[in-house]
Amino acid sequence: RPRVLSGIQPTADSFHFGNYLGALRQWVDLQEDYEPFFFIADLHAITVEQDPKVLRERTLRAAAQLIAMGIDPARSAIFVQSQVPEHAQLGWVLQCLTGFGEARRMTQFKDKSAKGGEGAASVGLFTYPILQAADILLYRPHFVPVGEDQRQHLELTRDLAQRFNSRYKKTFRLPEPYILKATAKITDLQDPTSKMSKSASSPSGIVEMLDDPKVSAKKIRSAVTDSGSEIRFDPEGKPGVSNLLTIHSALSGRSIADLEAAYEGRGYGDLKKDLAEVVVDFVTPFRERTLELLDDQTYLTDVLRRGAEQAGAVAQATLRDVYQRVGFVAAG
Ligand code: TYM
Secondary structure (H helix, E strand, O other): OOEEEEEEOOOOOOOEHHHHHHHHHHHHHHOOOOEEEEEEOHHHHOOOOOOHHHHHHHHHHHHHHHHHOOOOOOOOEEEEHHHOOHHHHHHHHHHOOOOHHHHHOOHHHHHHHOOOOHHHOOHHHHHHHHHHHHHHHOOOOOEEEOOHHHHHHHHHHHHHHHHHHHHOOOOOOOOEEEOOHHHOOOEOOOOOOOEOOOOOOOHHHOOEOOOOHHHHHHHHHOOOOOOOOOOOOEOOOEHHHHHHHHHHHHHHOOOHHHHHHHOOOOOHHHHHHHHHHHHHHHHHHHHHHHHHHHOOHHHHHHHHHHHHHHHHHHHHHHHHHHHHHHOOOOOO
16 A cells, blocks of 8 residues: 655644645545554754643644544554654765755744744754654655645655655655645634744634634634635635635535535624534544543553554665665674
8 A cells, every 4th residue: 555654743732724634634644544653743843942741732732633643543554753862874875865955945944933032942843854754755655644834845755756866776766745625724713814833823813623612603703804804715816815715614514615605695703603513513522532541651652662663674674775875884
């Protein structure tokens, strides 16, 4: 079976709707027909300072959320990045293939280091996309389900794969990003021209999957809408309303056209009220299931250990090829 692989950082207490609709929902769907590898990117998380205790908690919360949303440990390898040391090992080899200028062109570094200035950012934040390329290439996946903000990292990944293949020997598959157009960029409820983001959004702009459903309902009802009163999908002219329609359509399964027709002649308040209900119905069972799973940490660590074993077997085989091709002497 063709493979899929993707990862998510454990840098918040909860995943948000951007993560879920932009990427995680596709993980759940793709696990049916592909051989899936899904991981929690704790190595990436420490590119900015993390409290060790909080990082450990959030990593387990991430695992619980993935399982609660439908990633099936019997079908998918779910693992923690740091438990498979080959990620960091291949990361080094790929760093040595990446030009400094090439790394500099990655826009997320510019965005994320903007606050404290480039000098205050860690070197790890700078080389972050190269580690991500290693994460992906180790598993030779066909598809990488992500949101739009990861597209540039996928392009770097393909460039590095091609470079390694032509400098040494064909080793890596060139992975395709799997980005669903409709939900590729979920935007901030308070600032609907920017993406919903755990680092950049204000709390009222971001809907967290594990928040009290009442709080999420309130955030939806207070979302910024646009001038005018017509409920129409028009991301340029009506970014706020369009984002709400996108979220509604993704959760309710109704097409945008169907929703536009249903809200003809009605006001923004109606749409927000209905969407708040759709959101509450969706997050309530998810939250209960996650909290139940968090009560059984032995089960979670067991799932992660098995996932790391499955992933490790694949990663070791790839790294062995890489080391041999680069010219490293194998241990006798
Ligand atoms: P992260 O942890 O920031 O986000 C996880 C996934 O959620 C998607 N996403 C969004 N999609 C649509 N709209 C939004 N507002 C939104 N916000 C987040 C992201 O695109 C991502 O798919 N670098 C990655 C983690 C990573 C990774 C990898 C991913 C590390 N190694 C290898 C794929 C393959 C990241 O920071 O995602």
